[in-house]
Each structure stands twice: as structure tokens, then as C-alpha cells.
Amino acid sequence: MLLPIQVAQKIYYMIVAVIGVQVNLLAIVILSRGKCGLSICITRYLVAMATADLLVIITEVILFQVNFYYFPRCFLDITPVCTVTYILRRAVIDCSVWFTVTFSFDRFVAICCQKLKTKYCTGKTAAVVPASTGILLCAKNIPFYFTFEAGMIIDNVPWLCYDNPSYYTDPGWIGFDWFDTVLTPLIPFAFILLLNTLTVRHILVASRVRKGLRGQSKGENHSDPEMESRRKSVILLFTISGSFIFLWLLFVIDFLYYTITGTDINYYTVPEYTFQQFGYMLRNLSCCTNTFIYGVTQSRFREQVKRAAKYPVTSIIRLMNKQNK
Known part of the structure; x- marks a missing residue:
């Protein structure tokens, strides 16, 4: 007998699986083409984040949650298979989180550390940092x-993955x-939170200085391309990091709750x-939101999405016109 929350999850995770795969694939394809007006550095971080989110949808949502509710006792429940799947789930979730951190740090350097910017905020660094981070997290x-x-x-086949009791008693584990x-x-x-706080403080100070130098403090109205570019970058940064914090918040609160109170999660009340x-539902939803954030904050990304949506229709029309000729 499923609990009400489990009934909701059965429907919820199927929807997340369908939407998550499509939006992340769309983001990867569009960003990889490099026609969104973003630097190669930002583009590579965003592609890495979208790839990690897609892998979370595949491993955590489809292979675990959807499999649990719709395909019980399939080959994925064989002990060696579900063990490897669990490791992959943990690894890609770690990557999804830490790629957000590396992107936030890159934007912090780009905005607040002008001397370091030319050396760090490059396409090479944007390729090496996510790759190295991913390898280390997989090893962890x-x-x-x-x-x-x-x-x-x-029939001599081990099924299901149960926690070894020593995991909860051995000091090493x-x-x-x-x-x-x-x-x-x-x-x-x-x-x-620290990087965003430092970035906001730097922007406020720099904004006052630039307004003073450009005479805006005296009521003059001059456009400032540098501040406009920085504003767009900051909006993208804050919406991505803010969405991450909001959607992971319940998961963190739950961890603090059972850690501080000493409650055994295996004996939770309803x-x-x-x-x-x-908390898990919102955490997994975070892997579907970035593409919508790009669409809201980046006008060129929206244009590319519209073109992608129109492409099948225009292709059919062209094919029909050729056949008519």
C-alpha cells in the first residue's frame, strides 16, 4: 500500500523524467553551437552543468525512481548492477552540484578579480576544471x-542492495x-553564498565608482555597456545559484534534522x-530548471529555442515544396 506522498511521486518522477531529458538535451545542443552570445568560458560551464543534470535524470530519476515504481524486480535490482547504479547516481549528483560551484567561482573571478580573470577565465580552464572535478568526484x-x-x-543470483550494518557502526564508514x-x-x-555575497559587494562598490566617474551621480543619464554586460552575467549567476539553494534547501534541513536530533531515518514517522x-523531489527538480533559466535570462538562447521548435515544421514544408516541383 503506497503512502500519499508515494502516489504523488509515482506520477511526479515520470513527468520529471520526460521533461528533464528533453530540456537538458535541448540546452546541450543549443549551447554547444555557440550562438547564444555567451563567451566560450561560460558556454562550457553551462554545457557541463546541463550534461551532469541530464545524467542525474537518467540515473537518479529513470533508473532508480521510475524503475522502483513502474518496473520492480527487473535486472537493475541485481546486487552488482544496483550497486554500480548507486555509485553513478551519487557521482553525477555530486557533479551537478559542484559544477554549479565552479561556475559561480568562475563568474566571481570574472567580475571581482580583474588581474586573475585573463588567466583563469579561459576556454581551456573551463574544460579542465569540470573534467578534473568530475574525475575526482567519481573516485570519491x-x-x-x-x-x-x-x-x-x-537461483544463485544476488538481488537488491541492502546497507551493510557496519556502515552505521564502523568509525571509518x-x-x-x-x-x-x-x-x-x-x-x-x-x-x-559566500561567492555571491562577495560578488554583490564588489558590484555595488564598482557601480558607485563608475556612476561617479560617468557623471550619473549628478543626474546625467549615460549608457554603460560594461555595467549592462555585467548585469546580464550577474542575473544569470544569481538565478542559477539561487535556484540551486532554494531547491536543495529541504534536503539540507532534513540532513541537519536527523543529524542534530539523532533520529534514525529508517524509523521516520509519516x-x-x-x-x-x-526534499528529494525538489532536489531532483533542480536538474530541470537551468534550461528554463537560460530561456528567461538570455534573449539569444530564446531565439535559438524558437528556431529549434520551428525547424521540424520548416523542414517538412521545404520537403513538400520540393516534391511538388
Whole structure:
């Protein structure tokens, strides 16, 4: 018998799976073409983020959540398979989070550190940083392979992935669990809030100085291309990082709750379980939002989306015209 929250999740995750795959693929294709008026540095970070989000949708939403509700007891539930799938889920979720951090740091350097900007904010760095981050995060999650054991053996085939009891009692595993949770998402939360605060402070100071130099403090109205470009960059940065913080907030609150109170999540009450699952639902939704953010904040991205939407229709019309001739 499914709980009300589980009934909602069964429908919710199917919708997220369908939408998430499409919007992230769309973002990857459009951004990769480089026709959105963004620098190659920003473009590569956004493509990396969209790729990580797409992988989260595939591994976390489709292979885990949708499989759980619609295809119980399939080959994905064989112990070695579900163990590897779990590692991939953790790795791509980490990448999705930390790519947001690396993008925020890149924009912080570009806006606040002019001397470092020319060396750091390059296309090469924007390729090396996400790649190195992804490799390190994948390596970090390998130990999870040894935290599971089979739930049952059927015809000599191990099924399901149950936590090894030592994971909750062995000091080494307890420390690793703390390290894993602090690394994602507590440190990213702190980094993003700090970087955005420093960026806002720098912008306010720089804005006052530039207005004074351009005579706007005396009521004159001059356009400032530099500030306009910076404003667009900041809007993109703040909407992405703000969306991340908002959608991960319940997940973080739940972690702090069971950590501080010492509550065992395996024995949650129905309200506690419902709150926890809402946190997971919003966390997974964060992998679908960036494409909509690009569409709202970037006019050239919207133009490319419109062209992509019209392309099948125009192609059919051209084909019909050729056949008529």
C-alpha cells in the first residue's frame, strides 16, 4: 500500500523524467553551437552543468525512481548492477552540484578579480576544471561499492542492495558518511553564498565608482555597456545559484534534522518521511530548471529555442515544396 506522498511521486518522477531529458538535451545542443552570445568560458560551464543534470535524470530519476515504481524486480535490482547504479547516481549528483560551484567561482573571478580573470577565465580552464572535478568526484564515490550486501539470493543470483550494518557502526564508514554529506551539499551551499555575497559587494562598490566617474551621480543619464554586460552575467549567476539553494534547501534541513536530533531515518514517522521525500523531489527538480533559466535570462538562447521548435515544421514544408516541383 503506497503512502500519499508515494502516489504523488509515482506520477511526479515520470513527468520529471520526460521533461528533464528533453530540456537538458535541448540546452546541450543549443549551447554547444555557440550562438547564444555567451563567451566560450561560460558556454562550457553551462554545457557541463546541463550534461551532469541530464545524467542525474537518467540515473537518479529513470533508473532508480521510475524503475522502483513502474518496473520492480527487473535486472537493475541485481546486487552488482544496483550497486554500480548507486555509485553513478551519487557521482553525477555530486557533479551537478559542484559544477554549479565552479561556475559561480568562475563568474566571481570574472567580475571581482580583474588581474586573475585573463588567466583563469579561459576556454581551456573551463574544460579542465569540470573534467578534473568530475574525475575526482567519481573516485570519491567508489568506496560506496563496499557498503552494500545482497538482500536475497534467488537461483544463485544476488538481488537488491541492502546497507551493510557496519556502515552505521564502523568509525571509518561513519566518518566517510559525514565527509560525503559535508562535501555535497553543505560546502557548496557555503561556497555559493559566500561567492555571491562577495560578488554583490564588489558590484555595488564598482557601480558607485563608475556612476561617479560617468557623471550619473549628478543626474546625467549615460549608457554603460560594461555595467549592462555585467548585469546580464550577474542575473544569470544569481538565478542559477539561487535556484540551486532554494531547491536543495529541504534536503539540507532534513540532513541537519536527523543529524542534530539523532533520529534514525529508517524509523521516520509519516510526516518526517513525507518531508524527506519532498526534499528529494525538489532536489531532483533542480536538474530541470537551468534550461528554463537560460530561456528567461538570455534573449539569444530564446531565439535559438524558437528556431529549434520551428525547424521540424520548416523542414517538412521545404520537403513538400520540393516534391511538388
